[in-house]
Amino acid sequence: MAEEKDPQGAPFSHPKPYGSGVTRRQFLAVAAAGAAAAAAAALSPLRDFGGFPPLREMLQKHFTELTPGQKKEVLERIASQLQEKYGAAPQLTALPPMDGVQYAYALNIGRCVGCRKCVYACMKENNQSRDPQIQYISVLQMEKGNIDVEKSSIDYEGQVPKEGHYYMPVQCHHCETSPCTKVCPVKATWREPDGIVVVDYNWCIGCRYCEAACPYHARRFNFKEPYLPEKDFNPKIDYLSNRPRPKGTMEKCTFCLQRTRAGKYPACLEVCPTGSRKFGNMLDPDSEISSIIRDKRVYIFKEELGTVPRFYYYTDV
């Protein structure tokens, strides 16, 4: 078929990176079979940088199947769209996972005071929409001696910690058997070899199945055009993490992939005034994360679900 070729003339392969299933193209075709309005709605996530999406964007292959040359082309195209929108020239990378590295995160639940600095350091780093407000971390205020999250509150204000309470920040747990990636009809979200669960915002069709599947309520949907003031734009971005998202796509914590794959700590850890947040390579026996798994009392949130998170809660002794 004529349209089965990509713009460079290379044979176009259907994106089926992980097992079979409906492809994104087939899924869109079904959606478009309705009326013109339905087609417009299905395309809407793609149109956000002004006008219709370029043909190339619509024909892009699945990110994990792009050749280095094609990847470069995609990055250049996105970088120029962003420069137009935010003024500053972004440093857009597509950092690969490192060999011999498996990421894990641990949070000292006995030490966190609930100050929410992690929440805002995360927003600053990851270019989340300011309006509607999108935050990846929810800090739950819990009653001491009670582990029932249904009784927690997130709207506390003022001096912290509050008498008789402890605090439990929740964000993406980067599960080894991630329920969110399994339900994605188009494979727009998957688990990388280093354990980070990512979303390709160009591929996401906004069906929100993953959001419903996540037991940690860690996924956030851009139900409106995201608003990010130019002065707040962080130009150090990666394709699979903190580049600005279009309307109609899903996003979440990526362990600050743009930082961590360059060897840095995630932004939420860097800012924590109590030092409750720990991150590193669990394959390195000398890392703080290995030490915690070995020597501390570690808890897994909703362990009974069998999600096998890479995010642990711990206490001393």
Place this chain on the structure above:
Amino acid sequence: MSEQDWKKTDAFRNTEIPTLLLIAVGAACVAAAWFFYTNRHTSEQGPRAFVMKPEYYDISPVRTVGKKLGTMGMACGDCHSDPTDQDPRTAPEIHNKVVLKHGSNNRCFNCHNNGKRDFFAANGGGQIPFSKVETLCAKCHGPTYRDWQRGTHGRRNGYWDKTAGEQKNLVCIACHDPHSPAFKPMKAAPAPLKHNTPGETH
């Protein structure tokens, strides 16, 4: 249905439906184009209630460590040349900012070197330079000190991968006031705006 009606319908079917369809599709296209155009810049409208303030994400620790210790711009040794035979629990008027609330660790010379005030006190009268304050704390907080060395107490900044860049370990007194070491309460950054609450997503 009469023959006449049949013809009418037939004629309708053969000619007018395609025409109507064309018009409908054309109208839909125009509508879609208008939809795309008008939705482009909606992000620039409406009130912006939320403003990111730098103090919400400032990474500096809760306490500034006195780089060059002293009082009134002078080194400790400028006023304290000889050791005293006192070991007080409360600071004299001249050091009135010092309020000791460190549990049963309640004497100045548990930590300060009596003979050489510009040093901390190691066990057995030895000296610990101000820059090595963690060795002072280690005297009495062995397990916490070991955790700090492993990175499980306190905070490391910079690079988790030390082959890629520098890693800094915050000193104890960047978080704890040595004279009253309990971690101080702080003001929480604002709660999330209502629509963001998990309650709405489940």
